[in-house]
Amino acid sequence: MTTTTSSGRAKGSGDAAGGRRRARGGQALASERREHLVRLAAELFARKGFQATTVRDIAKEAGILSGSLYHHFDSKESIVDEILSSFFGELMAANRAAVERGGTPREVISALVRIAFGTLEPHRAAITVMQNDWNYLKHQERFAYLTKAEDDVEEMWVSALAAGQTTGLFREDIDPKLTYRMIRDTIWVAVRWFKPGGRLDTEGLAEHYLKVLFDGIVTH
Amino acid sequence: MTTTTSSGRAKGSGDAAGGRRRARGGQALASERREHLVRLAAELFARKGFQATTVRDIAKEAGILSGSLYHHFDSKESIVDEILSSFFGELMAANRAAVERGGTPREVISALVRIAFGTLEPHRAAITVMQNDWNYLKHQERFAYLTKAEDDVEEMWVSALAAGQTTGLFREDIDPKLTYRMIRDTIWVAVRWFKPGGRLDTEGLAEHYLKVLFDGIVTH
Amino acid sequence: MTTTTSSGRAKGSGDAAGGRRRARGGQALASERREHLVRLAAELFARKGFQATTVRDIAKEAGILSGSLYHHFDSKESIVDEILSSFFGELMAANRAAVERGGTPREVISALVRIAFGTLEPHRAAITVMQNDWNYLKHQERFAYLTKAEDDVEEMWVSALAAGQTTGLFREDIDPKLTYRMIRDTIWVAVRWFKPGGRLDTEGLAEHYLKVLFDGIVTH
Amino acid sequence: MTTTTSSGRAKGSGDAAGGRRRARGGQALASERREHLVRLAAELFARKGFQATTVRDIAKEAGILSGSLYHHFDSKESIVDEILSSFFGELMAANRAAVERGGTPREVISALVRIAFGTLEPHRAAITVMQNDWNYLKHQERFAYLTKAEDDVEEMWVSALAAGQTTGLFREDIDPKLTYRMIRDTIWVAVRWFKPGGRLDTEGLAEHYLKVLFDGIVTH
DNA sequence: GATGAATGAGGCTTCATTCAT
DNA sequence: CATGAATGAAGCCTCATTCAT
CATH class of the missing domain: 1.10.10.60 (Homeodomain-like)
Structure with missing residues (x-):
């Protein structure tokens, strides 16, 4: 139920092991x-x-x-493991908090979008690795928790989207799962071109994206 | 004016230069x-x-x-070059045709979206390579045409989006360049999870995406 | 006693072999x-x-x-074999003729020098190969005749030089074998920089070299 | 003005840049x-x-x-670079010292000859490489300093030879540049057959060659 | 005689990792 | 803790040669 992070913190953490007790x-x-x-x-x-x-x-x-x-x-992998598990730990915690906080589906989705954009700067590395090396990592036992975490995240999004449809807030003719995927990708791929200090910060990006996501680009 | 493709078609064709004419x-x-x-x-x-x-x-x-x-x-690179240049050749030609065909900005954008989704299946390799190896390729002289092509594509999209804003069709409060990037990435990243033969084919994906893009996910 | 050339003329020359008789x-x-x-x-x-x-x-x-x-x-080696054996064939024949023609040791040495310089242009390839690839070739059974030929040539030079010393024509305080080697190398290394059509042709080079060789560069 | 050596001393020295001072x-x-x-x-x-x-x-x-x-x-090339630049560094320094020491042209030429023969043993590798692989190396940016060094050496020799002609010491009817080339080649090609521990050491070779060079092989 | 395709050995180089000091 | 040295597997590529067509 709680965050699934990677296991070992690597070398030296095995306390009793060497008998040596460091201050x-x-x-x-x-x-x-x-x-x-x-x-x-x-x-x-x-x-x-x-x-x-x-x-x-x-x-x-x-x-x-x-x-x-x-x-x-x-190993090199244990370094990236540390980075990724820290990222997913934070992301999951924040997502869970947003879901638990409740509110309308629109509010939940807004929160999830803002959280995701919010990770762009502090977790550039993790997100980049996921974009570039997902294929390499996903097949390794050690990184099984990544897939698990992705599934958990997906669950939250899809629930929120479906709830919005049930309450008549969101259109019936969109596919929640597909929509989630596209939202997820849109946000995270931004790590490739987003440079801090540009015209928009990540909060600005989030607001911009929410507008398009909720109401589209067409005037009404 | 015509497609920007890579240069050499590689080996063999020049090995035996002679005037001999093969059947x-x-x-x-x-x-x-x-x-x-x-x-x-x-x-x-x-x-x-x-x-x-x-x-x-x-x-x-x-x-x-x-x-x-x-x-x-x-070389290994000449193989990928062949793949990429063929992809960009087709993409650019199709895009250009769509732009030249004209119509309302909405129609142009729709066409561009459909074209992009349409490349997902036949050009999976090229798109995957661009997602994964862009960093590696973009700095090489040999692949300079990729950057050039990307710029050309961007120009078409941004023009169409801006035109839509001018005619009052698209909202004023979205950033054309930013919006283009998000659309582009959203479509192409789909290569990672799109599996032919699923619930939706790429045309289905395109229509679904267009709905969200134009009108958002919120009911009106 | 006669010229030692390479053996096989390669493919197809084995006449009886295939039974086929070509016109x-x-x-x-x-x-x-x-x-x-x-x-x-x-x-x-x-x-x-x-x-x-x-x-x-x-x-x-x-x-x-x-x-x-x-x-x-x-094989590639049979090509170079043909080149080298033709070179050595000619060289040995010319050298032998010069020696048989007789004359004073000075005349014989002059003839040998002129012959050697004379090969520079028509046998550039063979001489270059000997300069560059001697190490590679000399250990191969197939090219044993090269070593044999070199020894034969050395014998002629050393004889002529020693004869000159005996008759009081050449200084006693030079080593015939050593002197031969230096002369030989000096001439053949010239293949590296000699370009036909320059100030001096190979005959000019020979005369220039003979002056220095016989009388030195110091005025008397 | 000072010796033209190759640049990088290669790896390791820069790997751990830090300010640390190793014993x-x-x-x-x-x-x-x-x-x-x-x-x-x-x-x-x-x-x-x-x-x-x-x-x-x-x-x-x-x-x-x-x-x-x-x-x-x-790289493999950085190894040979080290060997070659050390050779040329020493050679140029010694040559320069000889020229600066002055004396009659005959003395200068003698010094240059002795220096060159003196490199034969300690720098066998470098000289062999130059004989065998000059063609391969000379076209590479990295080894441009070789050509430069060769030119500098040639300049010293030709000057000394020409000076000798001006002062009437050396014959007018020899070509300084051509003579230099032949001397150079004669000395360095010796690396192919010179084996330390033979009848003559390199000093002996030098003296032998100087006799022939200055006064020829003919008795006067 | 030539092509087109392939072999197999070997070339230089990179990289994560190990370990004695 | 860090160094310096090494491993071993693997990476891309070259080349002389063979052979069916």
């Missing part, structure tokens, strides 16, 4: 370094995708050698 | 083998993208060794 | 075609060396496909 | 391994030339896998 400070520091590296990797993934980014790229960005990364992470 | 049959046969290989490659590109597909994958699919591919093509 | 005209024609191909190959070998020239290069130059070359030659 | 020992050790590999490669290049030596040959000689070489070098 709180040490742990925190290690964690900071780790997170710093994840952020650097994320930046590269956001630019080029997961497969196109080499561990050497990441290491160079951090000023270390590629082998040294393996003190912090089991 | 139609020979040429056609050579062409057939080549096109067969291109089709096989396209199928793989459509499934996995360009970079994720190895020349060995392609060769294995054809039942030959990877080196043997180079009897027919200069 | 004289056919033979001659085939021969012409063959020699034409050898000449084309020689031109390429002269420009780039043996190993750096591909059979495709040769075929393209002839306006045919590389596989078709194998109707005329057993 | 002398580390640097030196890294350098040692690298130089060891370069020496192994040089040995092979000296035997077979650059193109005829494969990276697998080099790796096998070092007892590692071919891919592992790329931990130390960017």
Whole structure:
């Protein structure tokens, strides 16, 4: 019922394992370094995708050698795992909150749209990876939670859309599932061209899109 | 004025330059083998993208060794080039015809949407490659024509959208360029999940999308 | 005692073999075609060396496909064999004639120098191949005759030089073998920079070199 | 003004850019391994030339896998670059010193000859590569400095020869440029047959050659 | 005699990963 | 924690050669 995140936090987290007990400070520091590296990797993934980014790229960005990364992470995949699970964790939590908050289907959909656009900037890397490397990741056991999460998200959207149709708010002649997919894609593909600091921020994009989504581009 | 396609049709045609005139049959046969290989490659590109597909994958699919591919093509890139340029050739021609045919902006936009959805099936490979490998391709001299073509397409869409606004047909409060991008992406990203033989064919998708695009999902 | 040339003249020459007896005209024609191909190959070998020239290069130059070359030659090596053995055949014959003609050692050496420079133009390919690919060729059974020929040539030079020393014509304090090697290399390396049609032709080069060789560059 | 050497010293030095200062020992050790590999490669290049030596040959000689070489070098070419630029660096410096030291043209030429013969042993690889692979290298941007260096060397020789003619020391009826070329070739081609430990060392070769060069082989 | 297609060995290079120091 | 060195699999491509048609 709660968020399905990836499992292992990788190396060193197995506390009892080595018998060595590090002081709180040490742990925190290690964690900071780790997170710093994840952020650097994320930046590269956001630019080029997961497969196109080499561990050497990441290491160079951090000023270390590629082998040294393996003190912090089991594998390249565990880095992206961290990024993706954090993204999905936040997204699911926010989505769930929006659904639980309730309101009219229009309000729910609006909230979901705003949440999705809101992830565009803070989670560029995760979204880029999903766009570029989905095919590669989806078949791996380790990333099964991605598919699960997608299904959960879909469920929320489709429910909201269908509810809107039931209450006569949304047109009967649209397909909820298909519509969801198109909305989802439209929003996330924007990661390819959206550059922070442009004419519109992600909130602006969201409002613009909501207008088109609800009422179309034709004047009435 | 005419279609911007890639240049070289690659190997073989120039190997034995001589003035000898081969019978139609020979040429056609050579062409057939080549096109067969291109089709096989396209199928793989459509499934996995360009970079994720190895020349060995392609060769294995054809039942030959990877080196043997180079009897027919200069490089892996020349294969994808063939696929992409054929796609863009058709797309541009169809788009241009639609624009020249004229009609109300709504009619033009409808035509463009239908054309785009119409490419989804016959050009799955090209569209997949563009989704997955755009970053890799766009920086290469050889594929400069892709950027050019994209710009041309954008111009057509933005013109049509702006024209619709001028004539009062389309809302003033939407951004033509932004709207174009979202439409474009929405359509082409569909290549990821669209499977021929499902509930809706691409024409169905197009009509569905047009409804939402023009009038939104809200009842009026 | 007589010239050691390469053995097989390659495909088809084995007369009795196939039982087929071709008319004289056919033979001659085939021969012409063959020699034409050898000449084309020689031109390429002269420009780039043996190993750096591909059979495709040769075929393209002839306006045919590389596989078709194998109707005329057993292998790439048999082409170069033909070139080299023809060169050595001529060279040895000329050298032998010069030695047999007799005269003072100075006259003999002069003749040998002139002969060597004289091969520069008509046998550019063979000489280039020897400069570039000697290492590759010398270890092959098939080209054992090259080493043999080199030894024979060396014998003639060293004899002439030693004879000159005996008769008091040449300085006692030079090493005949060493001197021979330097002369030989100096002449043949010239194939790298000699371009027909320049200030000096190969005869001019020979005379210039003879001056330096016999009397040095210092005024007396 | 100073020596024209190649640019990049290749990999590793920039991998972990940071400001960290490594102890002398580390640097030196890294350098040692690298130089060891370069020496192994040089040995092979000296035997077979650059193109005829494969990276697998080099790796096998070092007892590692071919891919592992790329931990130390960017490419096969960067190895040969290192060898060649070191050779030319030394050669040019020594030549320049000889010219600046001055003396009669005869003394200058003697010095240049001795320097050139002196490179034969320590720089066998570089000289072999130049003999065998010059054609391949000369067209590459990266090795443009080779051509430049050759021109500079030629300039020194031709000046010295011409000066000798002006002062009446050297015969008027020889062509300085042509003579230079022949001297150059004579010396460097010796790399093909010179084996250290023979009757004459390179100093002996130099003295022998100087005798012939200055006074010829004829007794006066 | 030539084509068109293929082979098989081998070329240089990249990359995630491991591990002794 | 990091380095430096290495692995091993895989990537794209080249080339001499063979052979059915």
